[in-house]
Amino acid sequence: xxxxxxGRLFGRIHYAFVIMVCCCLVQAFGMGxxxxxxxxxxxxxxxxxxxxRSEISTYMTGYFIGTTLVTPLAGRLLTKYDTRIVMSVAxxxxxxxxxxxxxxxxxxxxxxxxxxxxxxxAGIFVLPSASLIGNWFIKRRGFVYGIxxxxxxxxxxxxxxxxxxxxxTAGWRSAYLFVGIASLAVILPCSLLMRKKxxxxxIAPYGYREDPDDKGTLPVMxxxxxxxxxxSVAFWCLFVFAGIASFIHGxxxxxxPGYIQSIGFTASFAAIIVSAESVGxxxxxxxxxxxxxxxxxxxxxxxxxxxxxxxxxxxxYFRNPVFLVLSxxxxxxxxxLMSVSLPLLIRDIFGSRNYTQIHAWIRxxxxxFGSFSGVLVGAVYDTTGTFVPAxxxxxxxxxxxMGCIVLAYAKRKKLAWExxxxxxxxxxxxxxxxxxxxDASVRR
Numbered sequence: 007x008x009x010x011x012x013g014r015l016f017g018r019i020h021y022a023f024v025i026m027v028c029c030c031l032v033q034a035f036g037m038g039x040x041x042x043x044x045x046x047x048x049x050x051x052x053x054x055x056x057x058x059r060s061e062i063s064t065y066m067t068g069y070f071i072g073t074t075l076v077t078p079l080a081g082r083l084l085t086k087y088d089t090r091i092v093m094s095v096a097x098x099x100x101x102x103x104x105x106x107x108x109x110x111x112x113x114x115x116x117x118x119x120x121x122x123x124x125x126x127x128a129g130i131f132v133l134p135s136a137s138l139i140g141n142w143f144i145k146r147r148g149f150v151y152g153i154x155x156x157x158x159x160x161x162x163x164x165x166x167x168x169x170x171x172x173x174x175t176a177g178w179r180s181a182y183l184f185v186g187i188a189s190l191a192v193i194l195p196c197s198l199l200m201r202k203k204x205x206x207x208x209i210a211p212y213g214y215r216e217d218p219d220d221k222g223t224l225p226v227m228x229x230x231x232x233x234x235x236x237x238s239v240a241f242w243c244l245f246v247f248a249g250i251a252s253f254i255h256g257x258x259x260x261x262x263p264g265y266i267q268s269i270g271f272t273a274s275f276a277a278i279i280v281s282a283e284s285v286g287x288x289x290x291x292x293x294x295x296x297x298x299x300x301x302x303x304x305x306x307x308x309x310x311x312x313x314x315x316x317x318x319x320x321x322x323y324f325r326n327p328v329f330l331v332l333s334x335x336x337x338x339x340x341x342x343l344m345s346v347s348l349p350l351l352i353r354d355i356f357g358s359r360n361y362t363q364i365h366a367w368i369r370x371x372x373x374x375f376g377s378f379s380g381v382l383v384g385a386v387y388d389t390t391g392t393f394v395p396a397x398x399x400x401x402x403x404x405x406x407x408m409g410c411i412v413l414a415y416a417k418r419k420k421l422a423w424e425x426x427x428x429x430x431x432x433x434x435x436x437x438x439x440x441x442x443x444x445d446a447s448v449r450r
Contacts, residue, residue, distance in 0.1 A: 021142075033135055054178065076125035077133065104185050147298075148294075169184070236364070241368070265397075308408055318404070320333025
């Protein structure tokens with residue numbers, strides 16, 4: 007018996023779950039291992055080569071530049087070409103860039119690798135998982151998003167201990183080699199198993215219920231034309247929303263340990279707070295993914311923003327360790343804004359037909375806003391001697407983001423959805439219909 011027959015693994019398991027497992031591994035060994043664990047190398051590299059912390063951190067500046075510039079191109083490539091080819095080339099570039107860092111001695115070399123990691127990462131862990139899960143799942147789509155995106159947090163927690171141990175026993179150069187080889191060994195095979203959409207295997211997405219009038223007909227994708235989407239008010243509302251989510255994340259994350267110590271707590275308690283945020287982030291992605299399926303992405307996102315605002319207010323007013331930990335868990339919800347809610351919002355408002363390209367351009371807001379958030383918050387502290395004004399400003403941005411979501415959905419009704427010519431579905435229908443797969447299976 008063939009390994010995959012009739013779109014099922016071993017003839018029994020829907021291929022959507024193969025896609026899900028592969029996406030989990032891509033996020034774990036891409037974003038989790040390569041990106042989230044990157045800061046573990048800062049101290050040993052600086053101590054060995056005599057760099058300043060501000061110098062080695064320009065690695066992330068290179069990353070933001072790379073991902074911001076290349077994400078739109080990656081979206082176009084993933085739309086036009088075979089996903090397997092694009093991801094395979096990208097992981098070779100990414101892993102090669104990481105392994106090359108084991109040989110570096112000049113700061114500009116880290117900046118170049120940072121750029122290449124950001125550029126290649128756009129085609130590995132920034133865009134593909136969100137696009138593929140949305141294409142392959144209708145039933146429990148939000149919860150599956152949550153599972154996939156939570157893998158990066160779980161991976162970072164586990165691999166941080168592994169990498170720290172390698173650095174202590176064999177040195178940071180060996181640790182870079184480990185990260186590069188491990189990411190290539192896992193992500194490359196996963197890339198070769200990817201399929202852009204279920205129709206490539208002649209099947210429907212998981213959870214699709216066939217319309218009795220169209221028995222045997224495979225679903226096709228519907229959505230807003232790319233050129234119409236990028237000039238719409240809804241697009242720019244989500245662009246600003248994505249930027250604010252990134253700004254909140256970077257503005258507090260980069261200064262969390264410093265803030266905790268500035269209000270009188272020890273460095274060890276600051277480390278506990280950082281760990282609490284990581285744990286909370288994993289749980290939040292799962293809970294918010296489930297909630298998206300239950301009450302819809304619009305309501306879930308508004309609830310998320312309200313809870314994040316409460317968490318930030320808790321930082322400002324509480325000095326009790328328990329309440330600070332609880333505030334941190336609430337603040338950790340911000341991680342699910344970009345990884346879970348943003349992809350679902352884009353697909354809900356613009357459909358699936360041009361989802362990858364639209365998502366790619368909206369994601370540039372993440373890079374633009376995120377690249378200076380930590381600098382701006384740090385400047386406020388340097389000027390005033392306290393983080394309070396900056397954190398209070400971030401609370402206000404939560405309400406601005408809420409306004410963006412409300413306005414985006416208000417303008418959604420004016421967006422015309424299209425489908426491929428000749429597929430028998432009406433062209434120019436309004437956005438109160440979903441892509442045809444959901445339109446035939448989920449009525450609201």
